[in-house]
Amino acid sequence: MLKLYGKIDFKNIAFKGWKLFYVTFNPNIPDILKSQFAFIVDNHNYKKGFGSYLSFEKVKKDIPNLFTLKNEFQYLSEGDVIRLDDNGGYACIFRLSSRYNTLLLTEQCNHYCLMCSQPPKKQDDSWLLDQSMKIIEMIPKNTESMGFSGGEPTLYGEGFVNLLRRTKLTLPNTGLDVLTNGRAFAQESFTKSIADVAHPNCTFGIPLYSHDPVRHNYVVQAENAFDETIKGILNLKAYNQRVEIRVVIHKQTIDHLIETCRYITKNLIFVDHVALMGLEITGFTRANLDKLWVDPYEYKNILSEAVRILNHYNISTSVYNHQLCTVNNDVLPNYQKSISDWKNEFVGECDGCQKKSECGGFFSSSIKYRYSDNIKAFA
C-alpha cells in the first residue's frame, strides 16, 4: 500500500502555509514555470529557481524549500501533484498514473459508520476545499476520471456546488465520482442547484445498508439517515443525476442483503449502478471487528442470490473487494478485479493460484488484520 503523507524535521522553508507543486525530474523546465514545480534533486543535478525540491538522499547543498522524503515515496512520478506545508508536512495529492485519484474534501461527517475507513474529525478543515479548488487547476485536462470524498462533502453546501461547477468548467472531460450519504439532497433546492451545474459525467455514490431503517441508521450511527438518504436518491433521480448505491457487506448487513436488494428493485430500480463491496479493515472497522467480521466464503450463496435479483431487473451491478475463491462462479460476470490500482496483494495461501491475474487480491489492511479462512489457490 502506498504511503501518501509524511513530515520532515529539518526545515528550510521560505513559503507560508501550504502550496501545491508538480513533481518533476526535468531540470530544463522553462524558467518562467519553475516556481510551480518540485524538482527531484540529488547531489549532482541541482538547478536553482524551482518552487521546491524533493530528494531521497541527504543533499549537501543548502537548498531552499527542500523536502527530504522517505524511501517509500520513490513511486512519485513526473506530473504528480504534491502538497508541501510550511510545518514540514508533505502529501501526494494526485498521481498521474492512477485511475482512482480521489480528493478528500473534508473529514467532517454527519454519520459515524461502524466500518468507516475515514473516521470523522470535528475540526474545521475547510482549507481542504480551498486546496481542492487549486488542485483542480493543476490536474491534466485529459484525466479520465477522479473522485470527491470525505467525510461528507455536501456539508459544504454552496461551497460544494461551487467546487462542482469549477470542476466542470476546468475539467469538462473528466468523469467524477462523488461519495456522499445523499442526505443533503433530501432538500429539493440543494438538488436543484447541483442539477443546474449540469456536470456532464458525475455519479453520486450513496451507501444504503438495509431495507430496514433501524438497521441502516444503526450501521451509519445516525438517526433519520434512512429516510433522508432515500429521499435524496429520489430527488437526484428526479433531476436526472446519476446515482450509484453502495452496499458494504458485513455481519450487520448480510442477514438482510437479499431483502435489501429486493427493496432496491422495487423502489429504486432507476439507479444507475449498484456496488456490492467487501469489507476493508481500516479505520473504525478494526474497533468494531467483532460486530462486523463475517467470512465472505460463508455468505457466498447469499451474495449470488443478491446479484441474481439485481441482474434480473437489469440493474447494473458490480461486486468489489472479494477474492475469487470466496465467490461463486455465477457472480463472475459482475466481478470487478480492482480494489485499487495499488499493487494487488496476496497471501501465502495464494501461491501457485492459476487465477491470480484475474483476482482482485486483498487490501493490505485485510492481510494484516483479518481475511477469509477459506483462501484456496485454484489449480
Next chain:
Amino acid sequence: MEINLTFDLNVYSLLVLKKSAYRYINKFSINFNVKNQNVICALSFSNKYTADQCNYFADQFKKEVLDQDLRETIKNETEPVRNLILAHAFSKTGLVDSE
C-alpha cells in the same frame, strides 16, 4: 334446500354480510331479514346440490364473512392514506420534498 344462518349485527355489519353473499351468487341466492340486533340469512340452494354440498357452502360462507370483516377493517383504516397516496400520485409534481 334452505339453510338459515344468524349473525349478530353488533359483530358483523350488514355490508360485510352482503359482500360475502355476493361472492356466492353462483352457489346460492340469499334473503336478509333483520330482527332486533340479529340478521337472519336464508340461503336458498338449487336442487342440483346435495345436502353435504349445501352445508359445505354454508360453512364457506361463514368463513367468508370473517374475511370480509377483516377487509372492512383494513379498508376503513387505510382509506385516508390511500386517498393521500393517490392524490399525490396524480398531482402535477413528481418530486419528493423534504418536510
Next chain:
Amino acid sequence: MSKFQEIEFYKKPETKYELLPFRFINLSEDQLLLTNLVGEYYLTDREVLDDLVRHRLDRENSAYSSLRSRHFLYDEQTSIAKDLLKIKYRTRFNKLDEFTSLHMFVVSLRCEHSCPYCQVSRQSDDKIKYDMSKEIASKSVDLALRSPSKNIKIEFQGGESLLNFDLIKYIVEEAKLRNTDKNLGFVIATNLAVVTQEILDYCLIHDIHISTSLDGPRDLHNKNRPRPGRNSYEKTVEGIKLARETLGFDKVNAIMTTTESSLAIPEKIIDEYLLHNFSGIFLRPLSPYGFAIKTKKFNEYNAARWFEFYKLGLEYIIKLNKEGVIFREFYTSTILKKIFTFSDTGYVDLMSPAGIGIAAVVYNYDGSVFASDEGRMLAEMGEDKFKLGNVLSDTYKDIFLSDALLDPLEESFASSVPMCSECAFESYCGSDPVYHYATTKDFVGRKPESDFCYRNMNVFKYIFNRMNSDMYVEKLFMSWSK
C-alpha cells in the same frame, strides 16, 4: 473517541404501527397472499394476518420488517413509505400516456378456410363486398398515426389478409410515407396457405413480421381448420419454413386456438411447437365469440376444463425446462411480468383500465372502428356495442372520445367494481368488458359467475402456489418475467 451506539438506540420509541392499503386472498388452506397498492406481495399465514390487522404483530416477528419494507405497514421508524408508494402507483399507469399502440387493419373478410371457431370470415370471392377499400385504408392510416404512442404496431387481419396483399402493400407504404416521428412495426396475421416467395420478399424489404396459426399436431390442426384439400397443416408448416428462410427465424410467430379437441392433448400440442422450433407457446382460452357461439362450441367448453388443460401444459413445459429445453408459456409469462415488474404488458385482455381502444383498436374492412378484435366479433353476431364509429364519417376525436368507448372503460375499471375492488389479484388482473358484455349483457358481469374471473383467479393461485413450493419454478418463472 466517541462511543458507538447499540442498535436499540436507533429504534425510535415504538408507537402503534399503521396499516397501508392492502388486500388478501387464500392460496390454500393455510397460506395467504397479501398484495398492496402497487402489486408487491407477501405470503404468510392466517395468524400473522390477524395479528397484523389487529395491530398485535410483534416487531420481533420475522414478518414485521418484511411487511414494513414491502409497504404493508408503516411505523415511526420511517416516513418514506408513502412517497415511494405514490411514485410506484403513478408508474403503474405511465403507459396510459402512450395510448393506442396496436392498430389492426381488417383488409379482407375473404378466406378459404372454414374454421368452426372463426369469428368473422366469409367464404366468398366478392372482393367489392368484403375487401377494405383504398379510401378506407387511407383514412385508417391517418387515424393510426394520430395516436400519441411513439411505437405503433400495425397488424393485418382478416379473413385471410394475404388475399388482399395489394392493400397491405398500400397501407405499409402510405404509413411509412406519412409517418414523421414514430417507430412503425408491421405484422401480417395469416394462415400462410396462399403465401408466395414474392410476398415474403416484400415482407423482408419492409421488415414485416408474420403471425400464423398452428393449433397442434396434424390431425388436430386439420380438424380445427378445414380448407379445400384438407391440408391446412401441411400448408402452414411449409409456409413457416419458407417464411423463416426468407425473413429470419425470429420474424415468424405462431399462435394456437384452443378447442374442445385440444383439451385432452396439451403435451402433444406443445410437442408440435417444439418440433417446429418455437421458443414458447401461448395456451389461449377459447373466446366465446362468432362461430364458436353459433355452432355451440362455446357451450361445450368451460373454464374448469380449460384450467386442467393449462395445468397439464404448464407442468409439461416446466418439466421440459428441467431437462434443459428452453421453452416458455406466454400467458404465464405475461402474468409474471405484471407480478414482478408491475409494468404494462400491452396484453389487451388483461388490463385495467381495459385495453379496449386504449391499447388496441380495429379498423374493419367496411370502415367501422371497433374498440377491440373481440368487439368486432361481437358485431358479427349482431351486437355492435363496441363500434366506435366509422373512418369515413368520424374524426379521431369522435371515435376515441365516443361514449361507446368511454362507458365500458369507466364502468369496468377493476378498482371500482364489486369483488375486483377488494381482490388481492386486482393489480395483476384486468377487466374485460367485451367478454362480460358478450356473456351477460353487462360490462362488469358478476365475477363469481364469470369464466374470465374463474380462469384468472385459478391461474394466479396456481402460479403463486407453484413458486412458493418449488425454488426451481420460482427461478424459472422469474426468468420468464423479463
